[in-house]
Amino acid sequence: MQKGNISVQTENIFPIIKKFLYSDHEIFLRELIANAIDATTKLKSVASRGELQGEIGDLTIEVIADKAAGTLTIRDKGIGMSEEEVNKYLNQIAISSAQEFVEKYQGEHNIIGKFGLGFYSAFMVADKVEVNTKSWRTDDAAVNWICDGNPEFSISPSEKTARGTDIVLHISKDNEEFLEDNRIEELLKKYCKFLPVAIKFGTRKETVDEGEGEKKSSKEIEVDNIINNPAPAWKRQPNELTDEDYRNFYEELYPYSYQTPMFWIHLNIDYPFNLTGILYFPKLSNSMEVQKNKIQLYCNQVYVTDEVKEIVPDFLTLLHGIIDSPDIPLNVSRSYLQSDSSVRKITGYITKKVADKLYDLFKTDRKAFEDKWKDLGVFVKYGMLSDEKFHEKAMDFALLKNVEGEFFTIEDYQKKVKEAQTDKHKRTVMLYTHNAEEHHSLLEAAKERGYDVLEFDNVIDAHFMQHLEHKLKDVTFVRVDSDTIDNLVQKDEKQESVLSEKEQETVKSVFEDLVKGKSGPTVTLKPLSPNDQPVQITRPEFIRRMKEMQALGDGGISIDDFGDMYNIVVNSNHPFVADKLLKLPEGDERSALGKHLLDLALLNQGMLKGAELSAFVKKSLQFLK
Numbered sequence: 001m002q003k004g005n006i007s008v009q010t011e012n013i014f015p016i017i018k019k020f021l022y023s024d025h026e027i028f029l030r031e032l033i034a035n036a037i038d039a040t041t042k043l044k045s046v047a048s049r050g051e052l053q054g055e056i057g058d059l060t061i062e063v064i065a066d067k068a069a070g071t072l073t074i075r076d077k078g079i080g081m082s083e084e085e086v087n088k089y090l091n092q093i094a095i096s097s098a099q100e101f102v103e104k105y106q107g108e109h110n111i112i113g114k115f116g117l118g119f120y121s122a123f124m125v126a127d128k129v130e131v132n133t134k135s136w137r138t139d140d141a142a143v144n145w146i147c148d149g150n151p152e153f154s155i156s157p158s159e160k161t162a163r164g165t166d167i168v169l170h171i172s173k174d175n176e177e178f179l180e181d182n183r184i185e186e187l188l189k190k191y192c193k194f195l196p197v198a199i200k201f202g203t204r205k206e207t208v209d210e211g212e213g214e215k216k217s218s219k220e221i222e223v224d225n226i227i228n229n230p231a232p233a234w235k236r237q238p239n240e241l242t243d244e245d246y247r248n249f250y251e252e253l254y255p256y257s258y259q260t261p262m263f264w265i266h267l268n269i270d271y272p273f274n275l276t277g278i279l280y281f282p283k284l285s286n287s288m289e290v291q292k293n294k295i296q297l298y299c300n301q302v303y304v305t306d307e308v309k310e311i312v313p314d315f316l317t318l319l320h321g322i323i324d325s326p327d328i329p330l331n332v333s334r335s336y337l338q339s340d341s342s343v344r345k346i347t348g349y350i351t352k353k354v355a356d357k358l359y360d361l362f363k364t365d366r367k368a369f370e371d372k373w374k375d376l377g378v379f380v381k382y383g384m385l386s387d388e389k390f391h392e393k394a395m396d397f398a399l400l401k402n403v404e405g406e407f408f409t410i411e412d413y414q415k416k417v418k419e420a421q422t423d424k425h426k427r428t429v430m431l432y433t434h435n436a437e438e439h440h441s442l443l444e445a446a447k448e449r450g451y452d453v454l455e456f457d458n459v460i461d462a463h464f465m466q467h468l469e470h471k472l473k474d475v476t477f478v479r480v481d482s483d484t485i486d487n488l489v490q491k492d493e494k495q496e497s498v499l500s501e502k503e504q505e506t507v508k509s510v511f512e513d514l515v516k517g518k519s520g521p522t523v524t525l526k527p528l529s530p531n532d533q534p535v536q537i538t539r540p541e542f543i544r545r546m547k548e549m550q551a552l553g554d555g556g557i558s559i560d561d562f563g564d565m566y567n568i569v570v571n572s573n574h575p576f577v578a579d580k581l582l583k584l585p586e587g588d589e590r591s592a593l594g595k596h597l598l599d600l601a602l603l604n605q606g607m608l609k610g611a612e613l614s615a616f617v618k619k620s621l622q623f624l625k
Contacts, residue, residue, distance in 0.1 A: 030191035031118035039078025355393035497527035
């Protein structure tokens with residue numbers, strides 16, 4: 001048996017870095033500025049220990065684009081490197097100086113770098129990279145390091161006199177976009193917007209006022225163009241921030257959003273993991289048509305991604321805001337999250353914080369919570385559907401709203417309707433409508449029987465009702481147009497028809513002839529109250545609900561073959577049917593009355609359209625002549 005070490009040839013590493021290490025070439029700027037931040041943070045640690053000679057001075061990081069020279073420079077005034085450190089950290093790939101520094105100064109400052117490969121991302125866009133660096137130690141000479149993207153490098157003395165490091169990228173021909181001011185500023189704002197050290201990119205014009213009163217004037221001055229906010233709201237303590245601060249930060253995050261958030265949650269935990277951030281509840285209205293991927297993930301204030309589904313449950317992606325954690329495991333390019341136990345703990349923590357916040361709002365000011373329910377309802381229902389722990393907590397604050405505009409918790413509503421709306425199978429029947437105006441006559445009939453009707457008008461509600469039916473076991477939801485009023489809450493009561501079997505067959509044949517050749521409708525006769533409608537349209541609850549679920553993009557059984565199914569229910573006890581219709585001579589007159597009664601039922605359901613609606617209106621006008 002033979003044992004040994006696998007040999008890695010360094011001449012093969014550069015093609016790998018250029019093509020495969022990072023998912024996007026633009027990442028190089030984030031990595032190099034993250035290194036500059038680390039160098040600055042290290043200097044602060046040295047200074048805090050009293051080891052730095054002289055003043056720490058201005059620590060602003062500069063990004064300098066020189067289109068004529070074809071170079072892009074990242075300049076920091078941080079800890080710098082000696083020749084020995086250059087040899088150690090630049091000439092040995094995957095040796096992370098950040099890791100070594102953390103071990104020495106553990107717990108003092110946050111260091112971003114972990115892998116020691118970030119620097120080499122420069123070779124994705126540059127033919128040649130120069131490093132001019134001077135260590136914070138006054139005895140160490142400045143060093144110049146040059147490499148043109150192959151294993152060969154050169155080290156020579158540098159004329160640099162100021163502490164810190166200049167990384168000069170000689171941009172390659174096919175990456176000249178990274179010499180354009182607009183492109184550079186776009187990337188800086190994307191990746192470095194909240195880094196903890198000021199980052200300067202050129203200058204900008206600013207108008208300032210001079211003098212007072214009549215002598216007051218304004219003039220334009222040139223100032224440093226600082227592109228980042230080094231102290232963003234989520235890194236501050238909640239007791240330091242006002243509501244206005246939170247709203248202003250939301251505008252900073254989403255400058256083109258014209259809506260203000262309803263409220264927010266400030267995340268701040270340091271055990272058993274480090275996590276800070278602010279999550280905002282946007283106004284969702286009564287719709288699922290919202291933008292996801294609005295939560296941004298940061299690692300020590302460095303932007304990582306807005307793909308946070310691995311650490312945020314799907315329903316929480318409806319929220320907006322920022323999560324920042326050094327404990328979220330990233331792959332070498334920081335582009336993808338890696339699932340592990342700490343991620344699961346973070347997911348659970350965020351879910352709990354959101355649920356606790358909603359319950360607190362509900363308990364503290366129920367009226368204000370009810371006022372926000374139109375926007376909150378989609379979020380809460382989606383959460384209950386997709387996360388078991390959230391469902392358990394949300395049962396205390398999820399609301400049901402009836403057509404009278406009253407709100408109830410699920411438990412309270414069960415108690416309210418239990419007596420009047422318990423069917424012969426001992427199930428509590430919760431009646432609902434998707435459109436109170438469209439179902440006005442049905443709602444009036446339900447009210448006469450002492451029934452209460454809920455309002456469910458969102459595309460997610462079909463799923464939500466089925467979810468509650470599964471969880472509550474002895475509850476069923478029935479839409480008011482799914483059956484006749486006497487059968488919505490099934491009892492053992494039975495009504496007799498005033499018609500003989502032969503008369504019923506005659507009536508049925510009239511209406512079956514009217515819908516002959518149409519796919520969808522079926523005709524049934526029922527002995528209802530003489531006060532109920534003469535003809536009603538009902539839609540099977542199961543088929544209609546399945547269609548609504550499919551409309552949300554739910555997979556499963558295809559129900560397209562069922563078409564637009566509905567029942568035409570003829571009230572055999574209504575005087576227009578039992579008396580008037582049967583007394584008309586067989587033929588056109590009887591058929592015309594049947595058609596008019598059917599059209600009225602269709603019109604009541606908003607189903608009379610096109611040519612049939614025009615003909616109905618024309619015929620109705622003739623009655624007035």
